Amino acid sequence: MSTVLTNITKNYDSEKAVLSDVNAEIQTGEFFVIVGPSGCGKSTLLRMIAGLTPISDGEIRINDKVVNGLPPKDRNLTMVFQSYALFPFLNVWDNVAFGLKARKSTSQAEIETRVNDALKMVNLETLKDRKPRELSGGQRQRVALARAVASDAKICLMDEPLSNLDAQLRIKMRQEIYALQRKLGLTLIYVTHDQVEAMTMADHIMVLHDSKVQQIGTPAEIYKYPANEFVASFFGVPPINILPAVKVSNGKVNVNNDFEVNIDQQVPTDNFKIGIRPNELVIEQTDELHANASVKSIEFLGDEKIVYAKMSNNDLEVAAVVASDADFKAYDTIKVSASDNVLLFNGDGVNITRNAEDVVNA
Template sequence: MSTVFLTNVCKQYDSEKNVLNNVTAEIQSGEFFVIVGSSGCGKSTLLRMIAGLISITDGEIKIDDKVVNDLQPKDRNLTMVFQSYALFPFLSVWDNVAFGLKARKNLSQSEIASRVDNALKMVDLEGLKDRKPRELSGGQRQRVALARAVASDAKICLMDEPLSNLDAQLRIKMRQEIYALQRKLGLTLIYVTHDQVEAMTMADHIMVLHDSHVQQIGTPAEIYKKPANEFVASFFGVPPINILPAVKISGKKINVNNDFQMQIKQQVPVDNFKVGIRPNEVMIEAADELEANASIRTIEFLGDEKIVYAQMNNNNIEVAAIVPSDSQFKAFDTIKVSAGDNVLLFDNDGINITKNAEELVNA
């Protein structure tokens, strides 16, 4: 078992406000747990607190039912992969992987050799074991860091934005390799990233951090389909969800940004609120100036689809819509924007007030 419990974990530097406030989570043995958020939200700080590299101000961290608040990193039975790879430039690939094992003083030379050789085989670096880090590509250096984590035989692995220095195509490949390796070894993997695509494609559960607080913990599907608030909804999805002000007219009929009216699936408990519409749910059609409620600003061609960015007539709000690649829209066209009823609703504090299917049936 390698379960990690975080209970009301806080971090404060000097007299500043808390970098992290009351972070509580349960990370199950063998799961891929991703901590995601924008720069400066405290995600790397939290990872380093779990590792023991940074002390905690308040709260409790437990690993396998043992409180580790005051334990040194070497006593927590975990390993860490850093963004910068943290390789020794003067050592070979083999010696970089072996370095931490040799430092333990309790492993035989044969045991060290066996672990290192197996780890290098697992990440497909056997043929490069005698090279120095400067002779490797970015992806190969990252594999060395992974091999070092594998060789340690720790059941908990922490990764701090390990793919951020790689190009887009290599990131995709390394995502797949890390996920496959985690599944093969049964590691409890805690992974920090600012990339929502990495989070959605790899995680069993995601923790979303913002403004020093946990905004939501859930599966990728829960995070995307049932975001706790406006921030979570906006953070996930490319392009981001469109958030528009709305006013209740009567029943389930609403006025969106004073540009168009639509029917939604539920009664709204407040008169003024916000509507979240994913770009793939936005409908646009050509319209003359009298009928139009928006005008196209830019268009991005993505192969099998286009993203149309348009400015609504009121409040200068920009909306994004995904359309087929063969559509004939062009910049500065006037258009009519509308949407179906598959939307999210947020109160003026940004809290999700959308009812789920069961609530709608029982309403």
């Protein structure tokens, strides 16, 4: 039993497709995250699964049943919106019960049991008589979650549900949503533009960009074996350093004409790039004669620092993560090098690092 998307395409009146040939299989009970930058079609895809937006081409199957023409109420799923979509004139209890009452097929006793159980699950029993305006952002989000839980649907869709919350509350709500999904065994399809949310919550991640699926994989696969430059740059804080490189000899490549890295595989003779994560970039202070970069700025993060530097050639900027007690300051002359743990991308931006292709295409 699963949710299967086959060649899903969405066109409006413009020539360019909003989504093109989206394929995925979402297993029952998994936490599946759709991530990508604003405007990439994430919410559109979610709304098509929900039945709120018609598809232009392709097929959606839920539990082995084609649902292309089914209205939302017949798809046995529930949705949590970014805006919470609460009724301001109803109290918490009635907001959670609204969908159950609208069905008219659920007894009053069952409604009360489901609503009370859902409110208990999200710790809102004591606030059941309050109106939405009397609640904090996190509490409103819990009401929306309780409504989804009370519906007893086995598939829950969430469209950027935490984007309106402050950073600390987002962390707390991430943990609560993840725990709730595991406890109930829900199939949860979750849309976000936040790569941290995706990495910390997902069983599998779909990366969308430029109307197409760039990669589907586990968080570890996405991070370690990104399909291309876009995926590599989207995941990781600070972002990966992408630098031009040329082959020097077997086993060595020259990076940006500034330093060399050992590579244990065949690489193109020209027109390729190297990706170096900031924690794999090595910097040390040196005199001007031996320097290949200078420090531009520094961010102190408590247990570590991020050093932003400008390379001598091409004025390219790079970021390196160093210990919090490392003594660097703006305008220091430094020598930049890297470990051998790097990624390689061809002229089209495709990851050509050894073993990456097997993982990406698995």
